[in-house]
Amino acid sequence: MTENPHIDYLLRLGDSTLILGQRLSEWCGHGPVLEEDIALGNIALDLIGQSRLLLSHAGSLMQPAQTEDQLAYFREQFGFRNFTMLELPNSGLEKGQQQRDYAFTICRNFLFSAYMVLLWQALAASLDRQLAAIAEKAVKEARYHLRHSSDWMLRFGDGTEESHRRAQQALNALLPYTHEFFSADAVEQQMADAGIAIAGASLRAAWEEQVRGTLQDATLEWPPQWADSQFRSSGKSGRHSEHFGFLLAEMQSLARAHPEAIW
């Protein structure tokens, strides 16, 4: 899609917030209780708002310039740079499971928002002034997202036998995907050297402390095989899971059917 690491880095952030926003929007009208339906809608709105700012900024650096809508609706799979974890279906990864799973949805929000609070805090000092301004706003929203999901991790883990089991199952399935938050590559390295980004690896200790603390309170176990896992997802380099095409089809079909539509 792009050979400019600055644009690539902004797409990682803009696409990650967009794709999780899209996944959370699928809960609209299906939340387990009214308050949670509204909460997920609100969180999705924050994420899509962040994404609009990030994609607009990335698009302004492109030649020729692209709009946020062009980037969201008219790119192909391989052009997207979101973390793979965020495109996984709300039903989780268990075979045969079709229904939306709240534990899986919340656990993903928890792991991601714990990371984003740290990342936005760091990016508030970016030499890219527009990115710094977006980060300064987004960190406040991410803190609320983390509080919401941490609260539910506790209720699930320290709740009934079933809620505990499902939270643990979601955690076991999702944790391997978090390696992607911290793995270094050329794009990130160049941007970190330029003072625009920060190496994800430098956030790892603080993230782990935050996550482990909540899991302990929630009586959930950190899967011991995590550190040895060789699995590396690669969405941020444009190589996605088999679930991603379906998500894009739903998200993009309307805009592609009516490319000039305004409303």
Added chain:
Amino acid sequence: MDTEMTTQLYSKDAVRKLLSAVPDPEIPVVSIEELGILREININAEQVEVVITPTYSGCPAMYAIEQDICGALQQAGITQFSVRTVLSPAWSSDWITEEGKDKLRAYGIAPPHAVGSETKAGQPQALRFMRKAVNGSTPVCPHCSSGQTELLSEFGSTSCKALYRCLACKEPFDYFKPY
């Protein structure tokens, strides 16, 4: 000649006064000025520039606010203007004026606590879950002024509000989140 007239006709104060009447589209009892959304007014030779800031990144009211500002300026006969959105420094609920907070309360929305040091840039925040009962003070009920209230949901009818319930009068109410 034209430019001189523009400068004379529209003083900063006059434009501010004009825009201080523009209500927030979602909470119409307070103005965009009282909420701290109206950031700056700049007047140069050619035109009036209005600077606004969103409360939340995804605030869906921003477009409506911009339209309302354009409408108010046009109605006053001002034709040369622009509206610019800035993100930094990020909006804080601390910017809501005291008068705005009183109006929120009267409308049934508990105004936000001071955020104060929580937003110090670059300071890592210890953010740990705490059970509701021990989470320090809860907002005072805007209906009956009882301090005995509890959180129902961190997220309410709009991005900027949370949902609470009063344990004394049993009424639910919105709380403008400290942000």
